[in-house]
Amino acid sequence: VRARLSDERQFLQAMSQAIGQLQSTPGRLVTPVEQASFDAWIGLYRTTENSPNTTISYYTKGQVIGLLLDAKIRRLTSGRRSLDDVMRVAYERYSGPRGYTPQEFRALASEIAGADLSDWFRRVLETTEELDYSEMLDWFGLRFRPPQGRPQIVTGISVAANTPGRIVVSGLRRSTPAYEAGFNVDDEILAVNGFRVRPEQWPSFLENFRAGPSVDVLIARRDQLMTLKLPIVTRQPESWTLEVRPDATAEQKAHLAAWLNP
Numbered sequence: 001v002r003a004r005l006s007d008e009r010q011f012l013q014a015m016s017q018a019i020g021q022l023q024s025t026p027g028r029l030v031t032p033v034e035q036a037s038f039d040a041w042i043g044l045y046r047t048t049e050n051s052p053n054t055t056i057s058y059y060t061k062g063q064v065i066g067l068l069l070d071a072k073i074r075r076l077t078s079g080r081r082s083l084d085d086v087m088r089v090a091y092e093r094y095s096g097p098r099g100y101t102p103q104e105f106r107a108l109a110s111e112i113a114g115a116d117l118s119d120w121f122r123r124v125l126e127t128t129e130e131l132d133y134s135e136m137l138d139w140f141g142l143r144f145r146p147p148q149g150r151p152q153i154v155t156g157i158s159v160a161a162n163t164p165g166r167i168v169v170s171g172l173r174r175s176t177p178a179y180e181a182g183f184n185v186d187d188e189i190l191a192v193n194g195f196r197v198r199p200e201q202w203p204s205f206l207e208n209f210r211a212g213p214s215v216d217v218l219i220a221r222r223d224q225l226m227t228l229k230l231p232i233v234t235r236q237p238e239s240w241t242l243e244v245r246p247d248a249t250a251e252q253k254a255h256l257a258a259w260l261n262p
Contacts, residue, residue, distance in 0.1 A: 001260050008260050012142075012242045018063045019133075020240035022056065026174040031055040033062060034125045049185045053174040064131065065124050069109065070259070071136035072120065076113045079258060086112045140259060141252025145241040151234035153206045157183065159199075167202045177231045184221060191218040206232065 001011045022028055030053070036043065037058040044057060070083035086109050093108070094100035100108075110117045123129050137143055156176020160168040167189040172179045191197055193215050197205050209215045214231045244256065 016241045018060050022060050025056050026053045027055040029128050032126050033058050049171050068136050071139045073113045075139050076115050081112050140256045141245050141248030142242050143245045145239045145243050147236045147239045151236045154233050154235045167199050177233045181228050181230050188220040
């Protein structure tokens with residue numbers, strides 16, 4: 001935004017995408033971001049179909065944590081300091097050959113914020129606690145856009161794009177109906193409740209059975225035919241799209257402007 005390579009709308013959209021990606025990845029509740037960073041060479045760069053269930057991208061979560069840290073520092077200093085100040089001072093002090101340790105960076109952030117952030121850093125970096133967006137949203141006068149439309153049928157299945165004419169499972173999200181029903185990666189979905197299903201009909205074909213508690217899904221697993229019972233679960237789509245609150249105060253709008261156009 002500062003370099004005029006994107007506008008405010010595009011920037012908020014990019015941050016929304018990062019938050020949405022993080023919040024839709026089950027692995028965020030399994031692996032702390034600090035551990036994900038340490039394991040990058042055996043995890044992030046060597047992914048499997050189960051990776052979203054067990055780990056997260058430290059790039060994505062790091063970007064979101066940076067946003068929350070910036071808002072926290074701004075609130076604690078009444079807008080006088082920000083994450084920018086932390087990075088500038090870090091460069092001044094530690095730009096030599098040695099660099100800085102994680103402990104030194106945390107201490108520096110606390111120094112700039114004028115408050116002890118050690119427990120906050122511990123929670124967001126070393127645990128799998130859900131991130132708290134409330135402080136950031138309140139400071140900048142933002143909200144997550146309320147969900148729209150009717151509840152959607154949720155399966156947890158991703159299908160392969162390189163299998164023309166076939167519906168082949170390429171991924172399963174943990175704690176979803178298909179995961180609990182016993183579907184596996186590489187299962188080929190053939191029929192639902194006795195009706196043939198074609199790729200262009202999946203998953204919309206399930207809408208025909210929205211009223212039922214479950215459907216029988218015929219699959220082929222390593223050439224063996226079997227039937228799995230898939231629960232019909234509907235859920236209001238989660239929305240992680242950032243937008244300015246309709247009732248944002250003049251002070252909140254000023255905070256947002258100072259952030260996006262310093």
